[in-house]
Amino acid sequence: MQLFLDTTDTAVLAELAQTGLLDGVTTNPTLIARSGRPMLEVIKEICDIVEGPVSAEVAATDTATMIKEGEKLAAIATNVVVKVPLTWDGLKAVRIFSESGIMTNVTLCFSAMQAMMAAKAGATFISPFVGRLDDHGADGMDLIQEIRAIYDTYDFDTEILAASIRTVVHVKEAALFGADCATIPPQVFRDLVKHPLTDRGLEAFLSDWAKTGQSIL
Numbered sequence: 001m002q003l004f005l006d007t008t009d010t011a012v013l014a015e016l017a018q019t020g021l022l023d024g025v026t027t028n029p030t031l032i033a034r035s036g037r038p039m040l041e042v043i044k045e046i047c048d049i050v051e052g053p054v055s056a057e058v059a060a061t062d063t064a065t066m067i068k069e070g071e072k073l074a075a076i077a078t079n080v081v082v083k084v085p086l087t088w089d090g091l092k093a094v095r096i097f098s099e100s101g102i103m104t105n106v107t108l109c110f111s112a113m114q115a116m117m118a119a120k121a122g123a124t125f126i127s128p129f130v131g132r133l134d135d136h137g138a139d140g141m142d143l144i145q146e147i148r149a150i151y152d153t154y155d156f157d158t159e160i161l162a163a164s165i166r167t168v169v170h171v172k173e174a175a176l177f178g179a180d181c182a183t184i185p186p187q188v189f190r191d192l193v194k195h196p197l198t199d200r201g202l203e204a205f206l207s208d209w210a211k212t213g214q215s216i217l
C-alpha cells in the first residue's frame, strides 16, 4: 500500500520523508490556505522533498480554466498530480489531461458510481472521502469495497487513494479492502508504528539486558 501525507507542513514532511516510508503527498485548497503561503511556492517545495506523486488542486470549476490551471500546476515538477473535483467539468478536464499525459487525482468522491465515471474518464487516482462519510453516519469503508469490486470487475487502471482518513483503523481497513494508497494526516502516519505493548516490552527487554552487565559491542 502506498502511504501519502495529507499536509502542506513542509517541516513535518521533511522529517517524515526521512523515514523512507513516505510515497507521496496530497494537498487541497483548505491545506494551502492553512499554510498561509503562496500555492505554487509550497507545491514546489513539497515536490523537492518527496519524489512520489504530489497532488495540487485546481481552484476553477469550469473545464477550460481547470485545464489552464492544471497545466500551470503540472509544469511545477514532473511528480505533480493535478487534483480536480468530481464534477462533469472535472471529468471532462481529466479526459483531456489523460490524453496529454498529465496525472490526475479526482477528489471529493462519495459514491461508487462517481468513482466508476472517474475511472472511465482516465483518472490516475480516485479519492473517496472515508472520514467525511463516517461523519455523516455512513460507513466510508463500504465505499472503498464497492470501488475495489467495480474496478477489479472492469479492470480499471485508476488507483484507489483512500482519503479523509482519521485513524489507524481507517488505514488498516483501507489496506484490508484493497485501496492502492491512503493519504493520511502526519500524526496518523506516526501512529502506524506505535503500540503501547511494544513500548512496554522494549522497556522490559532493556531493563533485563541492563542487569546482565553485558555489552554487545
Ligand code: G3P
Pocket: 006, 026, 027, 028, 127, 129, 131, 132, 163, 164, 165, 183
Ligand atoms: O485532502 C483530501 C482529504 O484527505 C481531506 O479530507 O476530511 O480531512 O478534509 P478531510
